[in-house]
Amino acid sequence: MTADDHAGSDPAAAAEAATTAILADLARADRRAVVVDSPPGAGKSTLVVRAAGELVAGGERPIVVAQTNNQVDDLVAGLAGAHPDTTIGRLSASGYTAPPTIDSLANAVVATRVADLAGCRIVVGTAAKWATVRDEVFGWAILDEAYQMRSDVLLQTVERFERGLFVGDPGQLDPFTVLDTERWVGLPYDPTSNGVTVMLEHNPGTPVHRLPVSWRLPATAAPTVSRAFYPFAGFTAGTGEGVRALDFGTAGFGSTALDETLAMAFSTGWALHELARRQVPRTDAETIQAAADLAVRALDRGAIAACERHPDGRVLDARDIAIGVAHRDQADLVRIALARTGRPHAAGVAVDTANRLQGREFELVIVVHPLSGRRDATAFHLETGRLCVLTSRHRQACIVVAREGISDLLDSHPSTDPVHLSVPAKFPDGWEANQVVLAKLAEHRVAG
Template structure:
């Protein structure tokens, strides 16, 4: 019986039990490291903030390592808010300018040297910045989004701490490299592997915990995303099917296919706006304009979202909506397409690639399917992490814009990637994960 079908299953209790076990292992002196695998929206940041506070309470002065400046800033804000009695240090590069939300924090100090943060009980910085620190050492490090950290970066900072808490999402995008990586494939010192995988290979007795509940994904999406991208470590939604809903303030004026797609998404949590079959470049103007038009139409009609945070409903703003794509040139064209809609405020819709949307959360996400209009299914476009990111950013609904033919493309293009010795097969397989997601999308299809 799945958790959703078990009337006695309590998501909050399950999440609390997992967190309690994790914090207990932090107190166990025999563990040099603790790993926490987390599905999308399971509360990684909440766990990091709580663990940091517990470590300080136990007399430690932990450091926190994140992968981007945005992640660091978000953590600094959350730490400073959750622990107003603690001084938080923000370790930064000389070119860094603190955003207003960080600069306004009374219990936060920003500095370029660890020595200037001596009075801070928690110090937060990017992995790239920590790699420049040569002499300071700490008892504990919390490594956030650790599956997105390359192992060569971990090697550069591992001497800065004695014990580490590795928190991350194993289902999302692998670390990014701009150079060819073929020379290292299969070697034990492959620097392009993620830090968690390499650490576990050398420390197989490290305890691994899994957060069992996604508080972001709605009940309509959690089972599908879990089956497609987390087949061995499934999770459940933290809210029931009746907890969230979407409606319009205005009636449909015209009854276009855009309205039909939005109605499908608002009713079921998913929608596939399917355009006619055609082989097109990735900058296909019709597909890109359709994604922009859906966002503009959603704003025109005044979508109202009801959830556990806003029980009386809240009108969605442009910043509550994201349009996700696979390539940066597509993102640029979507922004231009939004401007062409003439909808005031449309420029506030978040538009970016999966790599840059990773870790972010929105009420409604519109995605241009990576395989839309393609003649072939390359490893890049079949990457499970890319589709996982795109389909797991939403709290209410996900709308997919794609040309007909993706299922046929998957059936006729099995994987042709080279097989390398000493390289474990990656699961879930990109071909299979895409098939699972397409089966869901096609049940919610609207012909455009």
């Protein structure tokens, strides 16, 4: 029986079957690389921790390559906790200061040189740091968030290991650079392509596995996110209908659009808080304020979340809520709008761009739609990965704040992107993904 056969009736069995197949490929001597595609919240970090332990048990001394310092710190903490008898090395830059979560670990060592981590069975560092290492080769490397790793960075690190496990989410944002990359498009050594794609092009026959279950997304969200962003590798939610629920701790203060939107999101898992049609700059004050007010309103009313972790429910605080935007200036304005509400308890709400929210998880997510109020649909705002990140961070509910007219904008938007030889068309494209998401949101529309 395959993982797909299990998925409909037993998500845990499907996930375990997929993991067993992945670990079996790691044990094969003829595998130089193994790729694992993962939907949002499918347990990539859990897989990395487990795979590292299996490699150590088999006599290997693997390295783990992540993309950011925060990811490295999280992995070090996870590895140290799951393998208390194994010493974990944290390879860092000279200016790195270990957070308390790392300092308090009895089986973790921090150093700036690989030689100083000789006694560590697993060594974890950023791709940028591993690119500076020149004096040692390891048998196995586990590359976390591998689809967010540029191929030129992979080229700088690939000499440090003989075989690699590439783990990542193909639906997330592609690697990016501020340089003009037109001259490299379509070439086999395009440095802006992600590491997984380039590796597969040069290593045909590499096994590609996928994790079939999202443990983050609720049953109300998984089908839509799967259809919009993962049409060729669908996945299911790890929890069934009714396992997760949101409720209010206090009654509403009269019927307002904010309360109606929250009630819609709490009861169905989705809400579209739609403002009047208008072409506006991306710093549109009304849209920004609506996103901030929704977060504050949820906190003021003592939102309570029940789930498999807290079946009796718990009151959400600011750390459980995120507001996602497309641009950094929008994030700055949302923070100002939150402060302007005068609610101290709203200070901890996470406000950031899709790039920075990538990989994070919250109970309630409020999204300012990238195409809201625009008169055109640029490649940046149509980026499939951006919308995927914004609409897949939540465990309970997602609220999208937007001005009316996005569907009309998409219908009237001709594609002006250049077509390059040797570059396969990306699918699903931003137009199709947006239409799928908007069709779902139309069922949960509340006029703002």
